[in-house]
Amino acid sequence: MTGLKEIRKKKHFSQQKVAMDLNISREALSYYENGKREPSISMLIKMSEYFNVSIDYLITGKEFSER
Template sequence: MKKNRNDNGFSQTNVAAHLRTSRQSISKWENGNSYPNLENLVKLSDYYEISIDELLKENKELKNKIETNELEIENNYQKSAFIHVTSKKDEGLILLVLALMGSLIPPIGLIMAPIIIKRNKKANTLYKLVYFACSCIYKCIILIYNGTK
């Protein structure tokens, strides 16, 4: 209703005077706090020079926009909750440090590397780097083993 009033260049006071009602009533109608009766709907449609359907359709469009926004908010909330949960479970840095320690002490690295690989998940921030570090451990152990022969 507010859009139609503004499109016609009317103030709430003008509309209220034409309908012989208070400006506060017009404000309540426009904000969705109350609704005009059938007689006032007819007068509004005449005054705005639009059909009653168009007057009521505007409210339906607004409700559709509100529903769409509520769905977007719910989706964003679910995404943020997922990110929050996965960030709490992020072991990437810990696994990387363990892998680097394992590369410094080869016998321990030989035992730790499979455990680290098993604990590494795609949700970890350093997912690929942990795999790279574990593969380096194996390569170092192979080089050391071949060097001692």
């Protein structure tokens, strides 16, 4: 989930702040960012709304584009 870490850093948010706002542990967020764990669909939606980016962006670091 390269986009998750990227957008968090762009917004200058700490892992602790994001984790508290999303009601998850800092460790869980770290695992998501480093690919050690995959978030549920509902958590992806929650993160997408929180950062105001697409789910595609959270996963790949790129916005969805039509081919």
